[in-house]
Amino acid sequence: MRSVSVIKRAVQWGWMAWERVFEVFSRLRSKYAGEYGICKMFVTKYHGKCMLCEDGTWIHDGDWIGELHLDNRKILALLQSHEENRVALMIARLTRGAMRQICAEMEKNPQLSQVKALQGVTLLHRGITHGLGFETYQMENRTFRALTTSYLRLLLAVFHPSNRRRVVPHAEKLVPMRLVMTRSALIRRFSGEKSAV
Template sequence: MSYALYNKMLQSLWMAWETVFERITPLRSVYQSKFGICKIVVRAHRGSSIRFEDGTYVHAGDQVCEIHLDNREVLQLSRAVGADRAAIVTARRLREALKDIGRAVDTDPKLAKAKALTGITLLHRGIIHGLGFELHPLETKWMERISTVYLRLLLRMLNPEGAKRLKQQRSKLIPKMLMMSRASLVNRYASGVKA
């Protein structure tokens, strides 16, 4: 069996797992929606209080919007234009999605209680540069370990060069929490200020 065929089989299995996970997600969320290349899931924040650079706080129980890239779209891009070009296109589409999310958070009653936009990523050195997120360490070592294993596996599945990249940059591929307060999100992406 060729490496390319083996890789496609692994990717298909991963996408099947994601389909199962997407069916479970509504059970643990208040609301979810799709914005371009991103999905958001609104749920209650668990863990310690978080202070943002603008002075606002998120406390346990407050609603937050978790942002997730649509891995199917990222995989299709990677297959169509190659991993390097896919990263550039993904970054551009992410910026467009953030504009839609910012406007929705500002106007949609379903998102009225959301106090922040959050996410976890390995790609904080590149893809999110200049988007306005604050980077925070993950709250516990256990969470960091689980996220590291999951996100490195995801990188391996979605990027044909993923295995090579993992070997070359393993020490840099540490997950971080992306955070943006509601006020920062709206000011940056919904108020007409150039993002």
């Protein structure tokens, strides 16, 4: 059991090293980068088909968007110090707090004045979207969707307390979805709310 634990920690350490490299790359290609609690946001240009959101906002190729990424280091710390069921609730609460912080920043920071929407890709869309106001879309590019699915399932297996014993039986349900929230929807839902501490 000890050897398994050592291997698990080694894999997690290696993954976090890769995460640091990815973060440096993301910052270099971004117009703006910020950390908001459990979320990181990188402002980049949208590349893809024109998208009509539920509130009537059009997102066109070349528009500025905020890419959202969960901070896996903080999630790992939560998994190591709390029970699994409690961690899910904590992540949902922390994500809501992060959205409040991002909203406040979007309203006051001139660097973010051209950001039309927020976007993220996750397997955990059922838990994260509930009550937060994100629109969900399937990923259209099949190759990118397959690669993203494999990557995120492996990530979940690495960080999930029970690893593959819990992830594999439900793998067919773990399909990545693109989450989108327009600037207007963000401000309408979170403006004026107190940011989580």
